[in-house]
Amino acid sequence: MKVIWNDQIVDRTEVKIDLEDRGYQFADGIYDVVRAYNGKFFTLDEHIDRFFSGMSKIDLEAPFTKAELKERLAELLNVNKVDTGNVYFQITRGIASPRDHVFPEPTVVPPVFTASTTVVPRNEEKMSKGITAAVVPDTRWLHCDIKSISLLGNIMAKHTAHKKGFDEAILHRDGIVTECSSSNMWMVKDGTIYTHPDGNLILPGITKIVLLRAAAKAGIPVIEKEFTLEQLKEADEAFSSSTTIEAMPIVEIDGTAVGTGERGPVVEMLQQFYIKEIEAQCGS
Numbered sequence: 001m002k003v004i005w006n007d008q009i010v011d012r013t014e015v016k017i018d019l020e021d022r023g024y025q026f027a028d029g030i031y032d033v034v035r036a037y038n039g040k041f042f043t044l045d046e047h048i049d050r051f052f053s054g055m056s057k058i059d060l061e062a063p064f065t066k067a068e069l070k071e072r073l074a075e076l077l078n079v080n081k082v083d084t085g086n087v088y089f090q091i092t093r094g095i096a097s098p099r100d101h102v103f104p105e106p107t108v109v110p111p112v113f114t115a116s117t118t119v120v121p122r123n124e125e126k127m128s129k130g131i132t133a134a135v136v137p138d139t140r141w142l143h144c145d146i147k148s149i150s151l152l153g154n155i156m157a158k159h160t161a162h163k164k165g166f167d168e169a170i171l172h173r174d175g176i177v178t179e180c181s182s183s184n185m186w187m188v189k190d191g192t193i194y195t196h197p198d199g200n201l202i203l204p205g206i207t208k209i210v211l212l213r214a215a216a217k218a219g220i221p222v223i224e225k226e227f228t229l230e231q232l233k234e235a236d237e238a239f240s241s242s243t244t245i246e247a248m249p250i251v252e253i254d255g256t257a258v259g260t261g262e263r264g265p266v267v268e269m270l271q272q273f274y275i276k277e278i279e280a281q282c283g284s
């Protein structure tokens with residue numbers, strides 16, 4: 001399998017990551033995941049914009065333009081002949097020796113960029129059956145809008161949910177639902193959709209943008225406003241969203257059925273709009 005290592009496409013086995021890479025030692029870096037359908041990227045511009053915005057938030061100078069990055073990722077997708085799958089890409093602040101919290105000058109220490117692909121078909125069965133979730137306290141930092149490669153808080157939350165036998169962790173701060181460990185969180189009550197507003201407590205999801213557009217087209221009202229665990233318990237439907245899972249029904253929370261305990265009509269409608277968006281951008 002070929003990967004991108006800085007400005008080259010190489011065999012995966014050729015990549016060498018230094019033990020003093022700041023990504024390896026400090027998780028000092030930014031990542032993103034973009035999906036491709038039928039060999040074409042879906043919402044690539046939005047992912048690239050978020051990646052650049054993340055770099056700028058941590059004062060990491062990009063070694064390429066947005067157009068150059070897009071070209072390189074497209075080349076990788078092509079070389080690996082990915083039809084439907086994911087491209088993971090990340091940048092770290094490079095190799096700083098000796099280990100020091102202070103940033104090195106970018107002119108002295110160039111960043112390290114890598115990208116790889118995985119083939120992952122759409123899991124239609126899961127999208128129709130839905131997943132289970134556990135409610136877990138959100139103990140992450142206060143810069144959740146930055147797509148940092150430091151995911152320890154997210155990993156610990158997901159691990160807590162998995163240990164109890166649930167698929168996903170729904171995170172809350174003092175009873176306010178923020179998002180899930182690796183996706184945005186939504187609920188439906190009396191025909192209205194609710195989701196946490198963007199800000200420093202959640203990641204501004206690209207799938208969220210697509211779903212907001214889908215809801216507007218379908219004429220379903222959306223309120224981007226905080227909601228509580230109590231409100232979630234009374235919800236008619238719950239679902240989460242991300243690039244890899246699209247709109248995923250959550251049919252059970254902490255062992256209790258959400259609504260009917262099956263995929264609800266609102267999320268099903270959003271899933272159908274999502275497929276139309278995919279077809280419009282990537283063909284069918």
Ligand code: PMP
Pocket residue numbers: 033154179180181182183184202203204205206207208241242243244
């Ligand atoms: N929140 C978190 C914590 C995530 O890890 C993700 C997935 N990257 C999302 C939300 C959804 O983002 P997107 O729709 O851009 O994949």
